[in-house]
Amino acid sequence: MPRTQRNDNFIDKSFTVMADLILKLLPATRKEKIAFAYYRDGMSAQADGEYAEALENYHEALKLEEDDNDRSYILYNIGLIHASNGEHDRALDYYFQSIEINPRMPQTLNNVAVIFHYKGERAEEEGNEEEAEAWFDQAADYWKRAIRNAPNNYIEAQNWMKTTGRSQIDVFF
Template sequence: MREKCLPSDHPHIADSLNNIGNIYDSKGEYDRALDYYSKCLKMREKCLPSDHPHIANSLSNIGNIYDTKGEYDRALDYYSKCLKVQEKCLPSDHPDIADSLNNIGNVYNSMGEYDRALDYYSKCLKMREKCLPSDHPDVANSLLGIGNIYNSKTEYDHALDYYSKCLKMREKCLPPDHPDIAE
């Protein structure tokens, strides 16, 4: 419908392509999701300013697909591009920037580059502590990620410290029967 009513490069058509990509991603059809996300990105790059948040969103979505597929170098490329766009168009303490730092940390963790992952996770935690409520679940998730890194590095005392902080925060901000408390 949108394709019939709107010019071929209208941002709403790009939004529809993104939504279709989201569905394929949710269904685990990653190559099809990637196809739609890539079409969306091309269209957004044509019709939006280069530092528009929707372009960052498309770059992040493509990075997510490559991360899920285990194509870590490509995921890092897209996540890094996303972060650069976000740093231009969003306030310096915006939660989306923290999410991108977390995504990059996740990739380095998956690659076994724990020190680099720790660096990104730490930046993410610092930003989340600044821009989110002190008992926000994303802050707890950052603590968990850092704990996981220390566990992987066999620095168990540090891991235990972060896991304990994560648990305490989750017990405060989540219902008692929430599955994340057991994690």
């Protein structure tokens, strides 16, 4: 049974009804509508923690979706799932694909920075200071890009960069 037919709670049902209405009213091709349905089902499965099902839906959506902006969001969501499963290198592959299509998507840039920072912390714990610094510098580069696109976001990253001397960016809210 398709996910859209099994939503149990009011919010999921409301979202599904609204998404279906928008889909019917928008001037889109059949292929675009099917791609959106897969994407919507992927988001719903992801929200429920059904990552395998979400990945299946996202990959089906990718096969059909032609709009670059929409493809970047699908790739971003696939990256999120792999990152949440601890598959950081695999997540980075999808994040980089998303960035290649949409280089101004701050949430993707932030997530790359978070993974690089994590890798820096692991290297630091292992006593590899040079490697840790390289990871931290890469994290700072991606956070700077994210902050340029969303200046009021990522306050903790901004503070970290200032305290570590990796940024002199002053952002005014």
